[in-house]
Amino acid sequence: MSSTSEPRRATLYRMVMDTHVCPYGLKAKDLLRRQGYAVEDKWLTSREATDAFKAEHGVKTTPQTFIDGERIGGYDDVRRHFGKAVADPNATSYKPVIALFSMTALMALAASYAVYGTPLTLRAAEWFIAFSMVVLALLKLQNVESFATMFLNYDLLAKRWVPYSYIYPFAEGLAGVLMIAGALNWLSIPVALLIGTVGAVSVFKAVYIDKRELKCACVGGSSNVPLGFVSLTENLMMVAMAVWMAVAASGVWAGATHVM
Template identity: 50%
Template sequence: MSKRATIHRMVTPDHLCPWGVKAKDLLRRSGYRVDDRHLKTKEANEAYKRENGVDETPQIFIEGRHVGGYDALREHLGKGPDPKEGKTYQPIVAVFAVTGAMAVTTMLSTSTSATIADGWAWIRVGELCVAFSMCVLGILKLQNLQSYANGFVQYDLVARHWVPYAYVYAFVEAGGGVLMIADIATLVVAPVVLVISAIGAVSIVRAAYIERRDLNCACVGGGSDVPLGFVSLSENLIMIAMAVWMLGKGSV
């Protein structure tokens, strides 16, 4: 005989409670037959909470016994807490993982088996990975310049005194990545990237390690929860190394 559960959740034409959807899915995956009861208006949802003395929906019952909301359900099922908003490196890891894969597949699609075995081909993969990453990080900043700038000016040594620099940085990062992909105007682009990334590295060292301020990095745009620190600094150091490498190539 299957286990039974009842869920009361808000489902209206304008709003579908995400926690209700997740609770229902978790119950089904845990082997429960779910009696899904919808609260079809905001007023019905408020009335349900008031009448039952609860401050949130969904509310879950298992075999007639009240369990509580989504977090209580996870605890009841031994699943542990649901990941919450907070400090995370996931956005920046995602950027470098995907751009790294893009660089590898680009090399594989344009190279013969002979050049694939050449060590220089894999150096090109590294160049492309950094250039692609600069493009993606630039896009993330450009999609909401105001929000990104609000975070950037809190720690960047130039932007905190001259706010337009924050906007310049986003365009230079994206544009520099585009030009570096094709090795265009290297002797112009590389020095600019070198300067902005060096300023960024010094700014991060000062804010995160000298002043020990608890800030979020604006590297993936505004509103991110990536902590300012080692990963942010590493990103700038990689850009510095890329700029130096491209300068060396261009001067040969």
């Protein structure tokens, strides 16, 4: 003989309108169900109904969750109720760059496999840096104005010549694209060497000499990545790539793209 227990119940009030379905309401409903709750899903189908609900319960936002007649609150409050972490939008994090470099590394390995039949080539290492430069430039180009403002906090050349802060993401992207193609080395090498060297010196001075705590503009002007190791690595990678390509172009390292 099997016994079944009645599922715990929660009441969720969320906005469901013709032109808007609240994403946090959907998240709250999914979380409650995953926690084993039967959800009484109450829709607020108009702005008037939503405003009346807020006034009645003295809240400023929806969705709102009630468990056993007690108001738990919005989506973040429900997460806290179940002991789950709540992201701080203002907290610094390395997650964006970890995700970025992980994906560009996989892209480089995939490209190497497609071209050479194996992911482990020196060309894959070159592509990893070049792909990273292009993706980093793309993130900056989403909002050049925001990037330039953040960049001016620490870049030594940009402080002396403000237009450089607007040119930088275009130069980085151009150098990366040319390095992927292996074309116009006479242009890509000096560009990468210049912006990488200036960037590395600027970051080192700001972080390790002046001891300033700043956010890095490396992944765009809205990032919460702390200025330091990541930005320094980005710039040193560009310098290393430029030097490597210059040496390879001179013929000293023949067969630089051979399989490892």
